Amino acid sequence: MQTSAELALCECFYSIQGESARAGLPCLFFRLAGCNLRCLWCDSTYSFTGGRPCTVAEAAAWALGHACPLVELTGGEPLLQEGAYPLIERLLAGGKEVLLETNGTLSLARVPLEVSVILDVKCPGSGMAAYFCPENLELLALRKKRGSTDEVKFVLADETDFFWALDFVRRHGLHALVPVLFSPVRPGLEPERLAELMLAHQAPARLQLQLHTLLWPGRKRGV
Secondary structure: OOOOOOEEEEEEEEEEOOOOOOOEEEEEEEEEEEOOOOOOOOOOOOHOOOOEEHHHHHHHHHHHHEEEEEEEEEOHHHHOOOOOOHHHHOOOOOOOOEEEOOOOOOOOOOOOOOOOEEOOOOOOHHHHHHHHHHHHHHHHHHHHHHOOOOEEEEEEEOHHHHHHHHHHHHHHOOHHOOOEEEEEEOOOOOOHHHHHHHHHOOOOOOEOOOHHHOOOOOOOOOO
């Protein structure tokens, strides 16, 4: 049984941050193994299971020994692992800026305010829209009041997803709370078409392309 001092680590690597408001910045990544969703368009299915054993101390030492100030925890779903929390604490204590990419199904209640959360809201095209944790909308508002720098991301497989996401954003006033990112699935919703839709409907969001897939097309790991 995994403890809070242990991680199941799929990979760790140094690359360019590719899909957030910090896209383009050099970043250290921890991809933790395990996910509680099975999105139809997932591009990291290799992270669903397995992962090599690694202690929190070893993982933190790797990141803290690197000059890069930006570190991201991703997955899979990193919050499934109890060890993610002490790893975050060590990274923050060591002066790192920490990003957490999470699929929106688990509560953010234990995530430190100093962490910048990239919260996914799964659209119908993912097949996983029903699993969103509604509490996270209240927690985003609370974190914003306390100075956090979170953002929300919608991955859009088609035009139905676009209109669903647009309604979700406006209904919950997300655009007044955090930066909102709309990212197209390819193949599926072409970026040009998403741009047209966003302009035509005055979407209060930023069009987000996966920068790492443009820099290293075809590569799945280590980017």
